[in-house]
Every structure is written in structure tokens, then in C-alpha cells.
Amino acid sequence: MIIYKDEVFGFFEIFNEENGTLIRSDVSGVDPVMRSFPELLDVGIMGHCDSGEYCRDAGVDCYQGGHKIYAPNMTIENFLKIAKQAAGKTFQIALGGAGDPNKHPQFEEIMKICRAFRIVPNMTTSGFLLTDSxxxxxxxxxxxxAVSWYSRLNNGRENNPQTIKAVERMLEAGCTTNIHYVVSNDTIDEAIIRLEQNLFPGGINAVVFILYKPVGNGVTEKVLKNMDVRLEKFFSLVTEKKYPYRIGFDTCFTPAILCWTNTIPTASIDACEAATFSMYIDSQMNCYPCSFGLWDKRMSESLDDKTLRQIWLGEKFTDFRARKKAKCINCRHRQLCQDGCRLGIDIDLC
Structure with a gap:
């Protein structure tokens, strides 16, 4: 167990390194709205993608545009710099970036560094070209x-054997394995079918539903709208049916959860954590409140010039946290939702 006490915002956290359970308490009786230092760092160690052609063939709209950019991968020296600054304050580092983190030439060294500083590394992979090592x-x-779910049903059969095989190999090795399923205007119908018929692989830990964003290769036509009647069916399946795995959501779904459900305990619902409990760092050491905002360079600052704490408490992140929406002023869910997404990309399902 790791215990963190935040004197500034009046709460403490207990993190179980073995199973990932996080308990956040408070002193004031009101849920804390932010932390003095990121609880989670989303670190984009990959500057480019080795599997972009496979993702495009699978119809994936990479939010990082991994197939068309080529930046250097993060150096081991820079990753060590991040870990040293985060030690004792950050519980987890989510490895990612423009490509699969398992393809980083120093993948093992990076994970060893995390563990040396008592930070738990987690990662998402496409599963393409996955090796035994x-x-x-x-x-x-x-x-x-987490394995990104790039398989679709074609006449009742999976159309992407690499995705299925990657999940099977992780499970056979004993990895705690989740599925990341991106929910869009194009994929929500299949999500409903899979939930109705229990068509996700057996043995997985959880299915985490990720809200589609119109950034990178994403397009506005695929963004779900807040009055989409399919959302009622989707959330009824999530809340009323039992599954042999857990169901989770990214916090971009929080407005929808508060709007469309009433049985999910509020203690298990978080507002968007961008610049409040987490931040994104790209392969070139540029820091952003959120990885989906990496296309807006106005909100970024470089770790070459400042420390993590200076950026976290600095003007750009403070301004980002202060962004409010007129439509949220009188909303009864505002305390829990905290005005939803602050990126201005019109994804709030409320």
C-alpha cells in the first residue's frame, strides 16, 4: 500500500500496488477537485507508430495520427527525469504515445525505472506484431x-484475428487484461450487441468504454450526440445486466453517466481528470492537460524548461482548469461533473 496525503486540498489516498485499487478520502466532506501533483502520468514514450498501416486497415481513427507523424521516441534519460520528479507522489504511469509502447527499443528499461521508483506502469497496445518477449x-x-479493440463482427464472426490473438496471449500469460472499446456513432450498435450477447472474450478483467473524439484522424461525423436514443439501451445494458468482467468508462463519459443512469454509485464516478489528477507528456517532453488536446500547442509547456510541479501549478494549466461552460451553471450534476470536457471539442453527452 502507498499512502499519499495532500495538505493543500485536504484529502488522502491509499493505493494498492498489487491490484490497482485507489481509495480517495477527504477532510472537508466535499470531494477534492484536484491534487497538488498528478496522481497519474500519461507518458507518450512513442513518437511514431510501427503498426499504423494495420490500424488504418482495421478502420481505426488514431487520435494521435500515428501513421502520418514521425517524431523520435522518448529517450531513456528523459523518462528517468520524469520518474525522479514523480517519485512518492504519482501512483501510476500509463505508457502510450503515437505507437504501441511495447515497441519502444528500451521498453524493459522504462518499466524497470517505474518499478524502481515505486510507480506502477500500465499500457495500452494494439496487439499488432506482438512478440512473446x-x-x-x-x-x-x-x-x-489494455488491448485496443480493433475487431468488428462480420456475419457473427470476428474480422480481426490479431486483436483476438493478442487478448488470448495476454490472458494465457496471466496478465491482468482489459479491453478498450471506442464508442462512436459507428460502433455503439455493435457495443450493444456484444453486451446483449456477451461477445467479449472470456477471462478478461474489464471492458473499458472510451468515448470517440474528433481529434487526430477522428471526424465529427462519428461523434455521438447527446440525444442519441441508442444511449438509453447502451446504459441500461451496462447497469442492469451482469457480466463475467467489470465495466468501466473513461471520464469523458461522465456527463453521459450522470444524465442516463441513476444506479451507479456517485463514489465511483470521477470528473474529467485533465490537469486535476492527471497530465500528458509527449515523446519530446511537452506537457498537456490531456492527451486528446495535444493538437493545441497553446496549452503545452516543456519539461526542458520547467519541472513537473511548476507546469502543474503554472498559468497554462491553471487557465485550463478555470474553463467553464454557460450551460453548466445551473446543472444539478455540476459538482460531480465539473463542467465536463474543457477541450472545446463538443463531446459532452448531456
Missing amino acids: EVELIKKYCGAV
Whole structure:
């Protein structure tokens, strides 16, 4: 167990390194709205993608545009710099970036650094071109691994065997394995079918539903709208049916959860954590409140010039946290939702 006490915002946290359970308390009786230092760092160690052609063939709209950019991967020296500054304050580092983190040339060293500073590494992978040695390293060092769900049903059969095989290999190795399923205007119908018929692989830990964003290769036509009648069916399946795995959501879904459900305990619902409990760092050491905002360079600052704490408490992140929406002023869910997404990309499902 790791215990963190935040004197500034009046709360403490208990984090279980073995199973990832996080308990956040408070002193004031009101849920804390932010932390003095990021609880989670989303670190984009990959500056480019080795699997972009496979993702495009699978119809994936990469939010990082991984197939068309080529930046250097993060150096081991820079990653060590991040870990040293985060030690004792950050519980987890989510490894990612423009490509699969397991393809970083120093993947093992990066995870060893995390563990040396008592930070749990987690990661998401497409599963394309996955090797046995990578699976072994993931099992040895990662708290959990998520496989991006790039398979679709075609006449009742899966159309992407690489995705299915990647999940099976992770499970066979004993990895705590989640599925990340992006929910869009194009994919929500299949999500409903999979939930109705229990068509996700057996043995997984959880299915985490990720809200589609119109950034990178994303397009506005695929963004779900707040009055989409399919949301009622989707959330009824999530809340009323039992599954052999857990169901989770990214916090971009919080406005929808508060709007469309009434049985999910509020203690398990978080507002958007961008610049309040987490931040994103790209392969070139530029820091952003959120990885989905990496296309807006106005909100970024470089770790070459400042420390993590200076950026976290600095003017740009403070201004980001202060962004409010007129429509939220009188909303009864505002205390829990905290005005939803602050990126201005019109994804709030409320």
C-alpha cells in the first residue's frame, strides 16, 4: 500500500500496488477537485507508430495520427527525469504515445525505472506484431494491460484475428487484461450487441468504454450526440445486466453517466481528470492537460524548461482548469461533473 496525503486540498489516498485499487478520502466532506501533483502520468514514450498501416486497415481513427507523424521516441534519460520528479507522489504511469509502447527499443528499461521508483506502469497496445518477449515483460512489470479493440463482427464472426490473438496471449500469460472499446456513432450498435450477447472474450478483467473524439484522424461525423436514443439501451445494458468482467468508462463519459443512469454509485464516478489528477507528456517532453488536446500547442509547456510541479501549478494549466461552460451553471450534476470536457471539442453527452 502507498499512502499519499495532500495538505493543500485536504484529502488522502491509499493505493494498492498489487491490484490497482485507489481509495480517495477527504477532510472537508466535499470531494477534492484536484491534487497538488498528478496522481497519474500519461507518458507518450512513442513518437511514431510501427503498426499504423494495420490500424488504418482495421478502420481505426488514431487520435494521435500515428501513421502520418514521425517524431523520435522518448529517450531513456528523459523518462528517468520524469520518474525522479514523480517519485512518492504519482501512483501510476500509463505508457502510450503515437505507437504501441511495447515497441519502444528500451521498453524493459522504462518499466524497470517505474518499478524502481515505486510507480506502477500500465499500457495500452494494439496487439499488432506482438512478440512473446513483449508479453513476458508486460506480465512481469505491468499492473494491467489494455488491448485496443480493433475487431468488428462480420456475419457473427470476428474480422480481426490479431486483436483476438493478442487478448488470448495476454490472458494465457496471466496478465491482468482489459479491453478498450471506442464508442462512436459507428460502433455503439455493435457495443450493444456484444453486451446483449456477451461477445467479449472470456477471462478478461474489464471492458473499458472510451468515448470517440474528433481529434487526430477522428471526424465529427462519428461523434455521438447527446440525444442519441441508442444511449438509453447502451446504459441500461451496462447497469442492469451482469457480466463475467467489470465495466468501466473513461471520464469523458461522465456527463453521459450522470444524465442516463441513476444506479451507479456517485463514489465511483470521477470528473474529467485533465490537469486535476492527471497530465500528458509527449515523446519530446511537452506537457498537456490531456492527451486528446495535444493538437493545441497553446496549452503545452516543456519539461526542458520547467519541472513537473511548476507546469502543474503554472498559468497554462491553471487557465485550463478555470474553463467553464454557460450551460453548466445551473446543472444539478455540476459538482460531480465539473463542467465536463474543457477541450472545446463538443463531446459532452448531456
